[in-house]
Each structure stands twice: as C-alpha cells, then as structure tokens.
Amino acid sequence: MKKIYLSTLAIALIGITMAGCNENKAAKAKTAEAAALTTQEQKVGYAIGAQIGAQLAMTKDDIDTKALIAGLTDAMDGTELKLTDQQMQEAKMAFQQKVQEKAQKEMMQLAEANKAEGEKFLADNKTKEGVVTLPSGLQYKVIQAGTGATPAATDTVVTHYTGTLINGQVFDSSVQRGEPATFPVNGVIKGWSEALQHMKVGAKWQLFIPADLAYGERGAGKVIAPNSTLIFDIELLEIKK
Numbered sequence: 001m002k003k004i005y006l007s008t009l010a011i012a013l014i015g016i017t018m019a020g021c022n023e024n025k026a027a028k029a030k031t032a033e034a035a036a037l038t039t040q041e042q043k044v045g046y047a048i049g050a051q052i053g054a055q056l057a058m059t060k061d062d063i064d065t066k067a068l069i070a071g072l073t074d075a076m077d078g079t080e081l082k083l084t085d086q087q088m089q090e091a092k093m094a095f096q097q098k099v100q101e102k103a104q105k106e107m108m109q110l111a112e113a114n115k116a117e118g119e120k121f122l123a124d125n126k127t128k129e130g131v132v133t134l135p136s137g138l139q140y141k142v143i144q145a146g147t148g149a150t151p152a153a154t155d156t157v158v159t160h161y162t163g164t165l166i167n168g169q170v171f172d173s174s175v176q177r178g179e180p181a182t183f184p185v186n187g188v189i190k191g192w193s194e195a196l197q198h199m200k201v202g203a204k205w206q207l208f209i210p211a212d213l214a215y216g217e218r219g220a221g222k223v224i225a226p227n228s229t230l231i232f233d234i235e236l237l238e239i240k241k
Contacts, residue, residue, distance in 0.1 A: 059099055111217055111226035118211055118229030121166045125208055138191050139208035140198075143233070148201025151239045153186045157196060158238040164231045171223040180237055189214050192232070199236045207232040 037043050056063065074081055083091070126133045130141045151157050158180050162173040174181045185196050191209030199205060211217075211227040219226040 059095075062095060062098060107226060114225055114227040114229075115211060118166065118227065121229055122208060122210060131208070134194065136190075136194060136213060137210045138194055138213055140195055141206045141208075142203070143206055144202070144204035144235075146200030146203030146236060148236075149239055150198070150200050151185050151196055151236070153193065153197060154184075156182060156184050156240045157236060158182050158240060159196075160235040160237060162233045165224070166229050166231060169223070171221075182240065191230070192234075195234065196236065199234075201236050201239060204233070204235045207234060 037046050071081070081088075122137070122139060125131055126139055128141075131139055132141070133139045159182075160174050160180050162170060162175050164170050170176070185193055188196075189209070191207060191213035194213070195205060195207050207230075209230045209232065211229055214228065214230045215224055215226075217226045219228060224230070
C-alpha cells in the first residue's frame with residue numbers, strides 16, 4: 001500500500017512541476033488532467049495523491065519537491081539510491097525534529113495569545129453587574145438561586161451544562177445531547193469543582209473559568225486550545241447519595 005501511495009504522489013508532483021508558467025497554460029493543463037481521469041485506477045490514484053498532498057502541505061517548505069520526485073523515481077525504478085539507509089534515516093529524523101520544534105513554537109505562541117485574551121476578557125467581565133470573582137480567579141453569575149443542599153468534594157452530582165469559548169463557540173453541551181451528565185465533584189476541572197461546592201441543588205450559574213482552573217497549557221481536544229478561558233452555563237440537578 002505504501003508503494004501505491006508513493007507512486008501516486010510521484011505522478012501528482014510531476015504533473016505539478018510540468019504545469020505551464022502562466023495562468024492560461026496552468027488552467028489548460030488542469031482541465032486536460034481532469035479530463036484524463038476516466039478510469040477507476042486513475043481516479044483512485046488521483047484521490048490518494050490529493051490526500052497525501054494535503055498531508056504534506058503544512059511541511060512543504062521543509063521538503064525539496066525535485067529531490068522528493070527523484071527519490072520516488074529511483075525507488076520505483078529499482079536504481080541505486082543516492083543516500084544510504086543511515087543517511088536517509090538521519091535526514092528523516094532531523095526533518096521530524098524540525099517539524100516538532102516548529103509545532104511546539106506555534107503552540108506556545110497560541111498559548112500566550114490565548115492567555116492574554118483570556119485575562120483581558122476576565123478583567124472586563126468582573127466589572128459587569130452580577131458577576132462575582134472568587135479569590136482563585138473563578139468568576140460566576142447566579143442566573144437562578146437554588147434551594148437544596150450543597151455538594152461536598154466527595155459527592156457525585158447530576159448536572160446540565162453548556163460549555164463555550166469566549167468567542168461564543170459551543171464545544172460541549174449536555175443540553176444539546178438531551179441527557180444530564182453525572183460525575184464526581186472532585187473529578188472535573190478545578191473551576192467546576194470549586195463552583196459546585198458553592199452551589200445549591202436547583203441553582204443555575206454561569207461560570208467564567210480562567211485557563212489555570214480549566215485545561216491550562218495542555219488544552220483539550222481540537223477545539224479547546226492551550227490557555228483557553230472557558231464559559232459554562234450549569235444547572236445543578238441532583239446530589240447522588
């Protein structure tokens with residue numbers, strides 16, 4: 001399967017390299033290439049090539065296209081390779097390290113930007129009517145007061161909630177799923193755990209959680225980036241005994 005992928009990529013890259021030098025020629029070449037994709041083999045080959053091209057797109061500046069095509073061609077033709085196995089391994093390891101370092105740098109920059117944005121949001125938000133700021137930095141606004149018991153850290157609670165980023169994007173919601181969530185008070189992020197121990201059953205609060213009381217520098221999944229400040233609308237439904 002790897003040979004199939006590489007062969008297809010070689011064809012796709014050769015096609016790109018041989019494209020015309022102006023927009024008119026490029027358009028004609030693209031039209032001719034598309035028209036030539038008539039057989040199932042051609043279509044699947046092109047689809048696989050496009051997929052691989054998309055995967056390489058983010059690192060295209062670190063890869064010499066001509067050298068890539070040369071390596072593919074030599075390997076496919078069975079000719080003597082220009083690098084030894086050790087040289088190729090060293091080159092790939094250096095490339096992987098460079099890509100990782102670049103990704104880490106970009107992640108750090110994103111984390112710093114999110115931290116600054118979150119701090120500004122919280123600074124502005126604490127001046128709004130009804131918003132309470134606790135010593136930890138956690139902010140909340142009571143939407144509806146509760147009349148029941150208050151859970152302890154060792155309790156398990158049933159809640160409805162909707163979580164959003166400060167730009168309003170929803171990333172999780174038991175309300176949208178139509179099913180309440182059950183979990184231990186001490187088994188969630190710090191901001192949740194602290195807030196729940198101030199709430200009474202029946203209460204509805206809006207939480208504004210600093211990054212260090214949420215998922216911090218690690219973030220969570222693809223949506224919650226590092227150092228994201230989060231907003232939760234929570235309804236405490238029940239304390240399970």
